[in-house]
Amino acid sequence: MSEPDKFEDDLLYAITRTGEGFRTEQSDLVAGGYQRGRRRWRRRSTVAVVGGAAALALVGTGAVYLTGSSPSSTATVSAAAAPSTAGGAGSATGSATPASASSASAAPAVTGDEVLAAFQALLPKGETTEAKGRGTNDGPAKGTFAGADLVFDDGHGKSLLQIGIQKHRKGQTQDRSCPDPKINRIDSCAVTTLADGSKLFLSQGYEYPDGRATTKEWLAVLTGPDGREIMMSEWNAAQEKGSPDSRPNPPLTLDQLKAVVTDKSWDRIVAALQPDGVDNSQQDPGLSLDDRKAVLAKLLPAGVTVTKIDGNEVLAEVQLAQGTTTGSLLLRVQKLVQQPGDPTTEKLFEGATVLPEGGRLKLYGPGTSNPKNQQMADLLRGDLRVMAAQGSTGKPLLTLDQLKAIATSPEWKLKK
Structure with a gap:
């Protein structure tokens, strides 16, 4: 992909979000976090593309993704593989309890360590290393993003796992759709509507949709009526790219991914988030x-x-x-x-x-x-x-x- 094409792709999310606007906070975006997050946003459905330098006049919001703020740690996780809380893998419908609009500013901040602990508690048994969390009190994102990433090993090979939580303003959530398998290499994809109106996107794809490498990326995204967007990615390698495959498939099944993103333990974190995008x-x-x-x-x-x-x-x-x-x-x-x-x-x-x-x-x-x-x-x-x-x-x-x-x-x- 040429540099102009990459530049244009990187701007698809910002341009097509109905909430994209023009604000001063963008100067505070962490470059590394945006680099890591931009690929995922490119997979969204898009309604318009205006490329090149013109995009400088359009960009006004963007996904800020995890760069890590807590010290690396090693831990053994012993939570059940499929949490039985409401909306978990055992639930046919799932549930994401909406946070009230006023709670975003009133709810206490959540630290990166707390986000990381919530993530680890929802994983199957295994060892985690290189674990980092980012809370709602981390400065650059101004309370609009929380997340965690870690390297997970269930005894069958290391896998990078990441989760990101954001909250979009009313009318600014963009629905996902499955990519065309003729264009993007993908093994499975589905979008379903849960009982509370949330949309669940599940896919089994690859780090490079053009098939240049065998590294797999499996993804779950929950978007809720309250604006929440909870996204979890996992790979069959210890790094997102540039690392050899360490196992045939990522460790969590699609049902387990669903259980993580629909779990009610995220409600407190969603309530503590400030809406992203522009008012x-x-x-x-x-x-x-x-x-x-x-x-x-x-x-x-x-x-x-x-x-x-x-x-x-x-x-x-x-x-x-x-x-x-x-x-x-x-x-x-x-x-x-x-x-x-x-x-x-x-x-x-x-x-x-x-x-x-x-x-x-x-x-x-x-x-x-x-x-x-x-x-x-x-x-x-x-x-x-x-x-x-x-x-x-x-x-x-x-x-x-x-x-x-x-x-x-x-x-x-x-x-x-």
């Missing part, structure tokens, strides 16, 4: 989807019409038509909440063209550092940001100059 209500410009559709109708070139618009308070995906040809547009209209001179804002619009009315404009397209030539116009005018970008579905129906005209139009005005 769109703080950035809502006061323009409904119908409002944005009405403004677009005035700005689109003759012959191009809006056939559908979907999205949230900030970001919309617009389906376009020109005769029998279809295309799409990504439209962001957002009220910024940063203070003037915020370093993230300044970095984002570094080198921007200053417009006569004082706004700042950045263009991405052919000839820029945009490896796949997706086109985008990004405007900052006071505390209003408007971005118009070429969508990923259909054919490009708008030129870069037309995207610029949409983004810079004075028709866009804050109502909040």
Whole structure:
């Protein structure tokens, strides 16, 4: 995979999450954690791809994954292989008790050692080494992530095990779907809905879906109505990559993976987490989807019409038509909440063209550092940001100059 392709893949999650936004905390992301987590997020279903440098203007949330904060330890785990707590492997439906929305800030912090202990208690008998945990009180993630990883040996070979827990805001959880086996090497995959409305994703795949190595990765992901996302991965090797296989298969069965991610012991940790992503209500410009559709109708070139618009308070995906040809547009209209001179804002619009009315404009397209030539116009005018970008579905129906005209139009005005 080329560097531009890898860069674009790394941004799929941030771009396609309905909750992705624009916030200063991103400067605190731990690079190592993001590197380890980005691969998994690439396996999500995606609804839009805007690649290259343009993604710098889109990224606003991302998964922060475990880098480890507790000392390494060695322990013997003697918990039952399939916990019998509600929602465990013995339960046909599983259950993830929702945490109240107000408990996220009120619940006491959970340390990395506590997260690690909860994880170890749910594993089969075996020895663990290189064990690390990350709690809700660890600084870089600002309380939005907890997790643990360890090397586990049940007597049949070492295996890396990882778990990560996050909580997404309402409407910002992205459903998973099974990959196309013609494209991604995978032995089994299923998505089921549990009794409480949670979605359970189970897969038996490989570290490299293209089959370049035999290392297997088995994965379980639970997404709950309360926004929780609990993800456990296991490998048949002591490292995620760069290590020889130590056993034919990872140690836990799919039922055991299900038992871990659906266990009620995670409720306390979920309650202690802060929601990740951006609170769109703080950035809502006061323009409904119908409002944005009405403004677009005035700005689109003759012959191009809006056939559908979907999205949230900030970001919309617009389906376009020109005769029998279809295309799409990504439209962001957002009220910024940063203070003037915020370093993230300044970095984002570094080198921007200053417009006569004082706004700042950045263009991405052919000839820029945009490896796949997706086109985008990004405007900052006071505390209003408007971005118009070429969508990923259909054919490009708008030129870069037309995207610029949409983004810079004075028709866009804050109502909040």
